[in-house]
Amino acid sequence: MSYILNQEASEAFFNELKKTYTIYAPKRIEKAGRYSDTDLIQYGEVQSFAEIVFDKKSTFPMKEVINPIQQTLFYYTEEEFRESSGPKKKILCFGRPCDINAQKIQARIYDGKGGFVDPYYKRLEDVISYVLMECPQDSDSCFCVSMNTNKTDNYVFAIKQTHDGLKIAVKDDHFEPYLQGAPITDYTASFPESNDLSLVVPEIPSKEIQNELKKHDVWKQFNSRCISCGACTIGCSTCTCFTTRDIVYSENSKAGERRRVSASCQVPGFDQMAMQKEFRSTAGDRIRYRVMHKFHDYDARFHEGHMCVGCGRCSDRCPAFIEITSTVSKMAAAIEDIKAKGE
Structure with a gap:
């Protein structure tokens, strides 16, 4: 009704x-x-x-x-902890x-x-x-x-x-x-049927092409453009990465709380391991990881569609004006380049 x-x-x-x-x-x-x-x-x-x-x-x-963005998981003292x-x-x-x-x-x-x-x-x-x-x-x-x-x-x-x-x-x-008692009308919800912007997500047809795409020069252009601020991931509707942080109370150094805090794969040090080893040490590497995860890896794992809902907030938030549909189109061109070289 x-x-x-x-x-x-x-x-x-x-x-x-x-x-x-x-x-x-x-x-x-x-x-x-x-x-x-x-x-x-x-x-x-x-x-x-x-x-x-x-x-x-x-x-x-x-x-x-x-x-x-910040969520307290539990509070602790030196003897016990209590869940939030x-x-x-x-x-x-x-x-x-x-x-x-x-x-x-x-x-x-x-x-x-x-x-x-x-x-x-x-x-x-x-x-x-x-x-x-x-x-x-x-x-x-x-x-x-x-x-x-x-x-x-x-x-x-x-x-x-x-x-x-x-x-x-x-x-x-x-x-x-x-x-109850409110005036009745014939309203039904309507949905968008078109956008000014459109995107065709390219298919990565094989593991070999996927591996070549990771090494393609298309990602290097972002090394001098992306400032690795992470604004795109904080603005993203579907990004889920987080870290944890302990807050020690100044009044009592043996008490505090542990918080979950949103993190970003686009920020240097996100994937840092022992000996300061990073798997993705350049801005281009990090953008490649994010774009391929959103528009290939997630669907390849779960088979439910891509990990992007087209809200455009990443493009809106980027201080370097890196636009997501343009980036995916560049990835599509790189895939075609790889296929042509393999023929």
């Missing part, structure tokens, strides 16, 4: 939801943007529908709700189709489908439900249609902002009582 609510009814609906759920959505943080006098749009807990930003893509992805507490309420998270689809990839890594269950991730995943926000296609860096992530059915209700409130299409009957 679908409903239409004015502003007052929308806030009343939101207030009822807050009694049961903690609600996360894209929200505006004024003057905190990348450039002076610009705003930051980031996922955070919201207290009213008025806070939710419907018409702009968030600067950072939804994954920060369920997989925070989990969520107190169920969670509703508002997101676009690409962000909701990205959570399937996060789950593949963290919740046992890849062979390991992360309890800190799992306790959040078990209580979260997604609300579909219609995508206004406000960004020219998106290519979700090419990645088949422009549609999803993993949501409890869909929502669209109107000039005076909201339209809501309920998918999960659990939410029907919240809207």
